Amino acid sequence: MRVALFITCFNDTLYPETGKAVVRLLERLGHTVEFPADQTCCGQMHFNTGYRPEATPLARRFAEVFAGYDAVVSPSASCTGMVRDSHELLTGSRPPQVYELSEFLVDVLGVTDVGAYFPHRVTYHPTCHSLRMLRVGDRPLRLLRAVKGIDLVELPAADSCCGFGGTFALKNAGTSAAMLADKADCVLRTGAEVLSAADNSCLMHIGGGLSRIRSGVRTLHLAEILAATEGDAR
Amino acid sequence: MTTGTGDGLVWLDTPAFPEAARTALADTQLRGNLRRATGTIRDKRLAVTGELADWEQLRAAGAALKRRTLRHLDCYLVELEESVTRAGGTVHWAADADQANRIVTELVRAAGADEVVKVKSMATQEIGLNEALAEAGIAAYETDLAELIVQLGGDRPSHILVPAIHRNRGEIQGIFRREMAAWGRPAPEGLTDEPRALAEAARLHLREKFLRARVAVSGANFAIAGTGTVGVVESEGNGRMCLTLPQTLITVMGIEKVLPAWSDLEVFLQLLPRSSTGERMNPYTSTWTGRTPGDGPQDFHLVLLDNGRTATLADTVGRQALACIRCSACLNVCPVYERTGGHAYGSVYPGPIGAVLTPQLAGVDKAPSLPFASTLCGACYDACPVKINIPEVLAHLRAEVVESKRRSHRAPTPEALVMRAAAAALATPRRLSAAQRSARLGSHLLARKGRIGRLPGPLRAWSDSRDSPQPPAETFHAWWRRTHPGETRSGESR
Numbered sequence: 001m002r003v004a005l006f007i008t009c010f011n012d013t014l015y016p017e018t019g020k021a022v023v024r025l026l027e028r029l030g031h032t033v034e035f036p037a038d039q040t041c042c043g044q045m046h047f048n049t050g051y052r053p054e055a056t057p058l059a060r061r062f063a064e065v066f067a068g069y070d071a072v073v074s075p076s077a078s079c080t081g082m083v084r085d086s087h088e089l090l091t092g093s094r095p096p097q098v099y100e101l102s103e104f105l106v107d108v109l110g111v112t113d114v115g116a117y118f119p120h121r122v123t124y125h126p127t128c129h130s131l132r133m134l135r136v137g138d139r140p141l142r143l144l145r146a147v148k149g150i151d152l153v154e155l156p157a158a159d160s161c162c163g164f165g166g167t168f169a170l171k172n173a174g175t176s177a178a179m180l181a182d183k184a185d186c187v188l189r190t191g192a193e194v195l196s197a198a199d200n201s202c203l204m205h206i207g208g209g210l211s212r213i214r215s216g217v218r219t220l221h222l223a224e225i226l227a228a229t230e231g232d233a234r
Numbered sequence: 235m236t237t238g239t240g241d242g243l244v245w246l247d248t249p250a251f252p253e254a255a256r257t258a259l260a261d262t263q264l265r266g267n268l269r270r271a272t273g274t275i276r277d278k279r280l281a282v283t284g285e286l287a288d289w290e291q292l293r294a295a296g297a298a299l300k301r302r303t304l305r306h307l308d309c310y311l312v313e314l315e316e317s318v319t320r321a322g323g324t325v326h327w328a329a330d331a332d333q334a335n336r337i338v339t340e341l342v343r344a345a346g347a348d349e350v351v352k353v354k355s356m357a358t359q360e361i362g363l364n365e366a367l368a369e370a371g372i373a374a375y376e377t378d379l380a381e382l383i384v385q386l387g388g389d390r391p392s393h394i395l396v397p398a399i400h401r402n403r404g405e406i407q408g409i410f411r412r413e414m415a416a417w418g419r420p421a422p423e424g425l426t427d428e429p430r431a432l433a434e435a436a437r438l439h440l441r442e443k444f445l446r447a448r449v450a451v452s453g454a455n456f457a458i459a460g461t462g463t464v465g466v467v468e469s470e471g472n473g474r475m476c477l478t479l480p481q482t483l484i485t486v487m488g489i490e491k492v493l494p495a496w497s498d499l500e501v502f503l504q505l506l507p508r509s510s511t512g513e514r515m516n517p518y519t520s521t522w523t524g525r526t527p528g529d530g531p532q533d534f535h536l537v538l539l540d541n542g543r544t545a546t547l548a549d550t551v552g553r554q555a556l557a558c559i560r561c562s563a564c565l566n567v568c569p570v571y572e573r574t575g576g577h578a579y580g581s582v583y584p585g586p587i588g589a590v591l592t593p594q595l596a597g598v599d600k601a602p603s604l605p606f607a608s609t610l611c612g613a614c615y616d617a618c619p620v621k622i623n624i625p626e627v628l629a630h631l632r633a634e635v636v637e638s639k640r641r642s643h644r645a646p647t648p649e650a651l652v653m654r655a656a657a658a659a660l661a662t663p664r665r666l667s668a669a670q671r672s673a674r675l676g677s678h679l680l681a682r683k684g685r686i687g688r689l690p691g692p693l694r695a696w697s698d699s700r701d702s703p704q705p706p707a708e709t710f711h712a713w714w715r716r717t718h719p720g721e722t723r724s725g726e727s728r
Contacts, residue, residue, distance in 0.1 A: 007710045009660055013670050016710035035714050041660040046653060048610060050632030054657035061661075086629075132612035133358055161569045167611025172607060173695035174256045178265075178573040179609075180699060210702025211685060 004034045004066055005100060006083075009041040012205040015200045018075045021227035022101060025114060026073070028227075029103045029105075033073075038065045043090070044082035049167045052090065054192055059083075059090040066096040073104040074097065075223045077130030077198040085133060100130060100198060101223055102139040109215035112142045117230040119149035123192035124222075125183070127199045128161050140222055145224060154188045180209045185219060241332070242363025243541070243595045245390070248580030250603035264400050268575050271399045273565045278512025279617070283298050286508070295501045297621040300557035303494055304547060310492045311461040311538065316508065317462030321524020323534040328486075336365035338451060338484055341535055342372050345482040347449040353451025353466055353473040354359040354378035356394060356560055357486045357539055359582040360595075363451065374419070374451065375443050377472040386413040391578030392584060394562040395510050400575050410435050418442060440472060450476035452533070453554035454487040455535070455559070456502060460495045465521040467506055470515075477520045488539050490547075490556040502559060505619040510561035511630040521618050542595035551630040555590045557620045562587075564614035564624060570607060579604060586614035590627040598634045601641075605631035648692075661713060674705045 001024065042062055043055030060132070061082065066072050074080050080100040087095035107109055124144060130136045144152050156208025163169070183206055187195050196201050199223050200221050202227040207219035248254050249593045251279040258264060269557040283289050303310055338358075350367065352358065352374055364374040364385075376385040383398040384391050387409045391397030398406070417665055419439045425431055452473065457464045464485055466473045474477035477483060493502070507516040525534050555698050565571045565585030578582030580591040581601065589604040598605070605628050614624040639647055646654070659669035680686045681704040689697035696702070708716070 004323070012666075012710045014705055016706055016708060016713055019710040020713065035250060036716070037711065037714070040662060040663055040666050043660075046657060047651075048629055048632070049607075049653065050634075050636035051650075051653045051657070052633045052636075053236035054653055058657070058660055114717065128609070128611035129614075131333075132616055159613075160595050161609050163569065165611070168606065168609045170692070170695045171253050172255060173698065174252065174259045175573050175607075176609075177568055177699035178259050185317075204703060205700060208702055211701040212699060223544070231354060 001031070001070045002034065002068070003031055004036055004065065004069040004072045006039060006042075006062075006072050006076075006079070007035070008040050008074060008076045008079045010079075010162045011200055012076060013130040014204065015221065018200055021221070022073065022075050023224040025223060025227040028229075029109060029111065029114060031109070034069070040169045042079045042082045042087075043165055046218055047086055047090070056090045059087045059095070062087065063093065063095055064089055064096075069096060071095050071104065072098040073101060075097055075198070075221060076200070077127050077134055077136065078201060081129040081133035086094060092197050100134055100136060100142055100225075102130075102198060103134065105143060105226075106139045114143065114226050115147035116147040116226045116228050117149050117227045117232075118147050118225045119151075121151040121153060121189060121190075121192045122154045122196055122225065123153050123190040123196045124158070125155055125162065125187075125195060125202065126158055127197050127202045129137050130198045131159055136198070142225055143222070144196070147228075148230075150225075153190045155193055156189055157182070158184075158186075162206050164201050164202045165200070169205060170214050176205075177209075180205060183207045184213065184215070188215060191229065192208060194225075196222050196225055198222050240367050241331075242582040243361075243592060244361040244600045245580045248577070249609040250582070250601060251574075251578055254578035254580060255607075258574045258578045263402070265573065266533050266577055267400055267402050268572055271396065272572045275512055277294060277394075278398070279563060279566065282508045282512050282514055282585070286504075289508075291622055291703045292504055293499060293619055295668075296505045296559075296619055297557065299498055299501060300559075300620050301554070302490060304490065304553060304556055306338050307489065307492070307547065310494055311489055314457055314462065314492050314618070315538075317459060318457075318524055318534075319462075321462045323462065323524040324538055326535060326537045328537050328539050330541050331361035334361050334486060334537055334541070335363055336721070337537050337662050338486065339367060339370045339372065341482070341484050342367065342449050343370070344430075345449050347482070348370070349373040349443075349447065350449045350484075351375050351377050351443050351447040351476050351480065352381070352487065353450065353476045354381050354397075354450035355451070355486060356467065356582060357453045357488050358451060359391060360488075361484065361486070361541065373445075377440050377443065377476060378468070379433065379470055379472070382436055382440070383409060385430075386410065386417060388413075390577060391582055393565055394560050394583065394587075398450060400577070403429060403432060406432055414439050420615075435603050444472075444475040444479055447476070447480045449482040450480040450573065452476060452483065453723075454491055454536075455506065456491055456493050456499065457487060458494075458496050458498075459492050461523055463496065463521050464522045465519065467503070467516050467521070468518045470512060470517055471518055474518050474520050477522060479528050480531055482533040482535075483522075483533045484537065486537045486539055488541070489543050490558075506559055506561055509559075509563040509617070509619040524602040531647065542597075546594040549594065549630075550592065552594050552627050552721045554617040554622050555587065555624075555627055558587050558591065558621055559617055559620060561728060563619065567613040567617045568608075569611060569613065570609065579607065586624045586628075587622070590622075590624055590631060593631050593635075598631060598638055602635045602638070605635055609622065667709065667711060670705065674707070677704050
């Protein structure tokens with residue numbers, strides 16, 4: 001099976017560690033990952049902000065770059081959702097088969113115990129696009145429950161949006177901040193040291209709020225927890 | 235006087251959503267009222283939809299029925315007109331709010347009345363009927379409890395189903411004590427804030443209006459093309475009073491409310507109460523077919539309202555918004571609505587459905603901020619009993635807003651310039667890498683201990699509430715190139 005990694009422009013720039021974790025994890029599970037170097041962006045920000053003519057060449061480029069792979073795996077639920085739900089509207093043809101990481105692990109590779117070790121108190125925010133666009137359900141939680149040493153605690157009002165919403169956070173900053181305050185409050189009520197999710201964009205928003213109030217809670221992408229082993233000192 | 239799109243559809247005195255929302259967000263009383271109220275209705279809805287094994291099939295049936303009816307709307311409307319006429323009613327066609335208001339005003343005058351009692355109705359709110367009647371010297375009395383609270387308070391509705399959701403009982407007590415006397419029977423001496431006492435005060439106040447009224451104005455939840463039967467679904471019995479006591483009944487109904495057959499109600503009378511009030515069944519379902527000699531109103535008029543609906547129907551993506559049955563489940567689950575309340579949307583149609591309906595009925599230029607008043611979280615789509623894909627329509631309308639600005643502005647907006655620059659930077663990995671390099675250099679000037687705090691200019695909106703991470707020294711692309719020289723595959727170079 002030829003598997004390509006779609007890192008996403010956002011992770012490429014701000015969260016390369018998440019991408020390295022995906023590579024480490026999949027290799028540990030015995031798979032070779034390819035990284036098509038011509039990839040850039042899925043066009044989600046442009047599409048969701050109403051700039052379709054700008055999004056279209058990005059969607060076309062995506063289809064060209066990832067053509068020929070059996071599967072594309074991405075550590076972003078919202079970018080995966082963008083490709084799956086909206087690329088055909090822009091390009092007129094079916095996009096390459098893209099899986100969000102937890103879908104790929106559980107549905108394609110058929111594993112839930114990936115041999116990870118992460119001895120920390122963790123709570124998980126199921127991002128809106130993973131929950132309601134991709135319908136990943138409890139796949140991420142099944143993967144996390146199988147992690148050795150983890151103390152996984154349930155997040156209250158987990159399915160409520162954190163208020164990020166891409167350019168929403170800028171256009172409707174006040175409302176976004178109000179939603180963020182409630183999400184941060186729920187996270188703090190869990191007593192978790194680490195907040196995880198399938199999207200670094202939501203984590204940057206929630207984590208930025210948690211950092212501003214000096215909460216001491218850190219954010220970590222699902223991939224980085226699943227890639228952690230007893231050899232790591234995280 | 236009303237404008238072409240009606241007083242209620244777009245409130246001209248309300249600023250764009252972000253600004254109106256700021257005011258609402260600062261109102262701690264409002265925030266508390268909304269959190270409690272939406273939370274309660276949300277839980278009730280989940281309980282009564284969860285108990286039906288075939289809820290998903292019901293939703294699918296509702297969605298299919300609405301979409302089929304909208305596809306053949308022209309035929310069903312003509313059939314409805316024939317059926318209503320055959321049953322002794324009179325059908326009027328109104329292209330817009332002005333026309334509808336004129337028709338109703340003339341009908342009230344023809345009945346020799348200077349006041350009407352009203353059943354809660356979104357269509358008449360949309361066209362600003364009360365204001366138009368007042369201009370003509372006709373008093374319109376709202377008889378739904380929440381609409382009464384809104385009317386007495388000189389207020390505006392903030393929710394489709396519970397228009398006074400932004401008020402708590404203490405505020406209602408104050409409004410009743412202060413205002414009831416000016417409208418009719420005053421509030422009882424020593425009125426408390428007990429819900430039962432408040433309901434009793436409203437009942438006494440309204441009773442004299444029901445008994446006196448010669449004309450009632452209603453909306454409609456549905457009208458059956460095959461039989462000409464019109465129906466109203468309600469909880470308080472005020473509707474039943476209005477629909478049976480007066481001599482003349484005038485119903486204003488959006489053209490999308492027609493259903494083909496009586497049997498279709500099997501689906502919608504299950505979907506609507508469970509989605510809206512979270513009840514298995516609503517207390518009052520009133521249906522009437524034209525005129526029944528010697529029983530109920532002897533003069534029945536049905537005003538069929540377009541007001542932007544035909545234009546909406548022409549949009550293949552946006553038309554699904556016309557399937558809305560006004561249950562307001564989407565409002566109650568919306569994280570944005572829960573924080574801002576309804577007034578920030580500047581329309582009688584607030585919340586997610588309002589954000590897709592208002593810009594379509596009035597034109598996107600009249601409400602350009604509404605399609606952006608959402609995080610696209612999708613909770614509305616999941617809750618919608620007729621499966622309107624609200625996030626899809628929002629994204630579609632955002633594109634229309636942007637296109638419309640492109641057409642009307644000679645110079646691109648600052649946002650368009652940023653978007654264009656971003657698209658150019660993302661066009662190739664080489665350009666992306668150059669942009670990342672300058673972002674990293676910029677961030678070094680701003681970061682302290684790996685954290686970026688408050689930022690100047692347009693990024694203040696972000697940095698006012700959040701710190702930002704400092705971009706790491708090496709992008710993933712760069713790391714891959716360094717660790718996999720000459721390769722696209724992993725595992726081979728190590």
